[in-house]
Amino acid sequence: MNDVHDTLTAVVREVCAKLSGAEIRARADDGGWNAPLWAALEELGMTTIAVPEEAGGSGGTISDAVAVLQVLGEHAAAIPFAESCLLGGWLLARCGEPVPRGPLTATVAGDGLHVVRHGDKVGVRGSIRRVPWARQAEHLLVVHGAGVVLLKAGEFEVLPRTNLAGEPRDDVLVDRSLRADRDLGRGLTEASSVLDEFQQRAALSRAALLAGAARRALALAVDYAGEREQFGRPIARFQAVQQHLAAMAGEVLAMRIAVDAAAVAVGEGPDVLAVAAAKTTTSGSAGVVASLAHQVHGALGYTAEHPLHRTTTRLWAWRDEGGSEHAWAAALGRRALGAGPGGLWALVTATEAGR
Amino acid sequence: MTTATSGRERLDLWQLRPAVLPPELDQVRAKVRAFVAQEVSSGRITTRCDQWLGGWDEAFSRRLGQHGWLGMTFPAAYGGAAAGALARFVVTEELLAAGAPVAAHWIADRQSGPGLLRFGTEEQKRAYLPRIARGECFFAAGMSEPDTGSDLASVRTRGTRVAGGWRISGTKVWASGAHRAHAMIALVRTEARTADRHAGLTQVLIDLPDPDVHIRPILLLSGEHHFNEVVFDDVFLPDDRVLGAPGAGWQQVTSELAMERSGPERVLSTFPLLSALVDRLASAGSEASAPRLGALVARLWTLRQMSLAVAGRLEAGAAPAVEAALVKDLGTRYEGVVIEAARELGGAVPDLGSADPVALLLAESILHSPGFTLRGGTNEILRGVVAKELGVR
Numbered sequence: 001m002n003d004v005h006d007t008l009t010a011v012v013r014e015v016c017a018k019l020s021g022a023e024i025r026a027r028a029d030d031g032g033w034n035a036p037l038w039a040a041l042e043e044l045g046m047t048t049i050a051v052p053e054e055a056g057g058s059g060g061t062i063s064d065a066v067a068v069l070q071v072l073g074e075h076a077a078a079i080p081f082a083e084s085c086l087l088g089g090w091l092l093a094r095c096g097e098p099v100p101r102g103p104l105t106a107t108v109a110g111d112g113l114h115v116v117r118h119g120d121k122v123g124v125r126g127s128i129r130r131v132p133w134a135r136q137a138e139h140l141l142v143v144h145g146a147g148v149v150l151l152k153a154g155e156f157e158v159l160p161r162t163n164l165a166g167e168p169r170d171d172v173l174v175d176r177s178l179r180a181d182r183d184l185g186r187g188l189t190e191a192s193s194v195l196d197e198f199q200q201r202a203a204l205s206r207a208a209l210l211a212g213a214a215r216r217a218l219a220l221a222v223d224y225a226g227e228r229e230q231f232g233r234p235i236a237r238f239q240a241v242q243q244h245l246a247a248m249a250g251e252v253l254a255m256r257i258a259v260d261a262a263a264v265a266v267g268e269g270p271d272v273l274a275v276a277a278a279k280t281t282t283s284g285s286a287g288v289v290a291s292l293a294h295q296v297h298g299a300l301g302y303t304a305e306h307p308l309h310r311t312t313t314r315l316w317a318w319r320d321e322g323g324s325e326h327a328w329a330a331a332l333g334r335r336a337l338g339a340g341p342g343g344l345w346a347l348v349t350a351t352e353a354g355r
Numbered sequence: 356m357t358t359a360t361s362g363r364e365r366l367d368l369w370q371l372r373p374a375v376l377p378p379e380l381d382q383v384r385a386k387v388r389a390f391v392a393q394e395v396s397s398g399r400i401t402t403r404c405d406q407w408l409g410g411w412d413e414a415f416s417r418r419l420g421q422h423g424w425l426g427m428t429f430p431a432a433y434g435g436a437a438a439g440a441l442a443r444f445v446v447t448e449e450l451l452a453a454g455a456p457v458a459a460h461w462i463a464d465r466q467s468g469p470g471l472l473r474f475g476t477e478e479q480k481r482a483y484l485p486r487i488a489r490g491e492c493f494f495a496a497g498m499s500e501p502d503t504g505s506d507l508a509s510v511r512t513r514g515t516r517v518a519g520g521w522r523i524s525g526t527k528v529w530a531s532g533a534h535r536a537h538a539m540i541a542l543v544r545t546e547a548r549t550a551d552r553h554a555g556l557t558q559v560l561i562d563l564p565d566p567d568v569h570i571r572p573i574l575l576l577s578g579e580h581h582f583n584e585v586v587f588d589d590v591f592l593p594d595d596r597v598l599g600a601p602g603a604g605w606q607q608v609t610s611e612l613a614m615e616r617s618g619p620e621r622v623l624s625t626f627p628l629l630s631a632l633v634d635r636l637a638s639a640g641s642e643a644s645a646p647r648l649g650a651l652v653a654r655l656w657t658l659r660q661m662s663l664a665v666a667g668r669l670e671a672g673a674a675p676a677v678e679a680a681l682v683k684d685l686g687t688r689y690e691g692v693v694i695e696a697a698r699e700l701g702g703a704v705p706d707l708g709s710a711d712p713v714a715l716l717l718a719e720s721i722l723h724s725p726g727f728t729l730r731g732g733t734n735e736i737l738r739g740v741v742a743k744e745l746g747v748r
Binding site: 215218222225226236237239241242243245246247249250253254256257258260261264273274276277278280281284325326328329330331332333334335336337338339340341342344345347348349351352 | 368369371372373375381384385448452453626629630633634636637638641642644645646647648649650652653654655656657658659660661664678681684685735737738739741742744745746747748
């Protein structure tokens with residue numbers, strides 16, 4: 001399994017290194033996306049990792065997708081990778097539908113969207129807030145109370161919005177009457193479990209991106225501390241700076257292990273404990289890593305000119321996406337409170353309570 | 356311009372992967388858990404915090420030995436079960452989480468035994484390992500000295516060559532349990548210091564008690580007696596009391612660090628307090644505490660995965676010292692965070708004389724807390740180890 005990961009990540013790393021030049025980046029940072037990177041990864045079959053081959057995907061595990069996501073997070077890659085394979089592709093496969101080429105996105109309908117079946121039609125009306133990459137997506141999957149609706153580009157209106165990092169998080173308006181076969185939920189036995197699993201996958205995806213971005217923030221800080229000279233020596237020679245860097249490394253390693261362990265757990269089936277712990281850890285550590293990275297970089301890192309902000313704005317954005325550490329911690333805390341006397345240890349170890 | 360594919364990418368640090376516990380260890384865990392529950396319910400042991408320092412119970416250690424839960428990683432020929440690091444991980448985390456008294460055998464089981472197994476002569480292994488595995492032979496560690504703390508290579512205790520052996524003179528401090536241990540492995544200087552300050556150090560085995568070894572208590576701030584000052588007054592040790600090669604002491608000591616610094620004891624010293632706190636809040640129906648508790652559970656889950664991942668590397672034969680340093684830095688700080696959360700949420704005043712478990716465990720935890728981030732290498736030293744790996748030191 002590790003060999004597969006190493007090969008996968010090496011390939012993605014290489015593609016990212018080639019296709020994240022300044023010109024492409026500049027466009028992506030302006031609310032656009034990295035179309036060449038998407039095309040290259042799609043060509044390699046990467047964009048449907050973890051989607052079963054029967055559904056037209058590339059197969060592989062959630063851990064494979066999570067390994068790739070960490071590399072993409074490290075490179076601040078502006079593509080809807082998680083939305084396509086771990087969310088949209090998974091939803092389509094789950095509903096027994098083939099997975100089309102092109103970028104997908106997927107979201108959960110809020111109170112603003114109404115999906116009504118009438119005869120051989122399904123009416124989809126209202127708005128959905130902050131849909132990742134809606135303006136680029138060729139297909140939009142919406143998890144709603146009773147199932148999943150498939151919308152195609154052109155069938156919804158996009159109001160451009162962005163997250164703190166300038167990534168598209170668009171508001172979407174829909175007012176359509178579509179053929180009933182767009183309501184994919186019919187094949188689903190338990191719509192509520194799909195919603196739970198979707199939210200876990202969304203959180204795990206952002207956790208993986210965060211782990212990758214944090215690693216990049218550390219690499220930038222280590223390099224900068226080695227280059228920047230004050231008092232006649234590199235600032236890395238100062239113990240105070242070394243302690244900051246080591247503290248960052250601890251958080252970065254914690255984020256990475258949490259994400260990898262959660263991916264292994266979720267590979268066996270939905271696992272709210274592992275996902276909640278991983279997202280709480282990564283979102284919580286993201287702020288620490290971003291602060292320390294900026295502290296080490298001094299005023300230069302605070303500028304638009306220096307690339308650090310591409311990473312730290314993503315840390316600040318992604319920690320709130322897919323559920324913040326506070327939201328997931330509350331869910332986890334409620335489980336701890338409900339674990340029964342002496343039940344906390346069994347909860348943490350995911351074992352049978354035996355005391 | 357920096358790229359994410361610089362040399363740093365090949366750092367060993369990033370090779371750490373989660374370890375998945377094999378299903379057969381579920382049975383081991385269930386047995387340990389049931390055993391400890393039985394020990395508690397029968398009143399033979401009581402749940403406390405930081406029991407790997409404070410919980411000296413020789414009879415309990417022998418019962419663990421009877422179940423085959425000490426020296427588990429030793430080969431069968433030396434009384435062990437030839438189990439891997441992951442099996443030992445499961446057993447120790449169950450004992451620690453329950454707050455069971457594991458101090459008597461702790462040093463022997465964690466480091467002296469594995470050190471003997473790795474560097475000892477056949478005769479030494481036969482003399483000690485089966486007794487360690489039976490819970491009948493306890494060890495103390497002789498590392499720090501009055502003028503040697505974080506800078507371990509500065510030890511001054513001397514081993515002087517004499518006919519047929521060595522004469523040892525000097526003073527060791529903080530030696531937990533030395534007043535009750537059957538033996539100590541001490542790090543001594545056997546050659547004059549040179550430019551290579553790590554050269555010329557040797558590990559020696561000293562049986563205790565010994566008329567020329569004077570052991571005096573150093574009381575903790577709580578008044579408890581765990582630490583000792585151990586004075587070697589020209590102690591004669593025959594050649595067969597050297598562990599490993601003379602002069603190789605530094606390499607031998609540092610090879611154990613991954614094991615010594617990464618275990619679940621670096622995370623769980625205050626777990627009994629956390630568990631009691633959750634029970635208290637649950638019975639009070641305190642929904643408002645959920646986010647704070649959830650954050651503690653999430654961090655614990657992650658730290659456990661990190662500790663487990665290091666155990667997985669140990670099982671594979673690696674010695675991931677830097678990863679272990681990070682586990683210890685994060686884990687021991689977490690042990691303190693639990694205390695602060697318990698103060699915030701627990702509604703109890705810390706009190707060693709209280710019948711209220713939260714008040715009692717809180718008091719014990721606070722009074723033991725200074726040690727968490729000191730023992731086994733201060734956290735500042737550990738971050739120095741990490742900084743070196745990052746290439747900035």
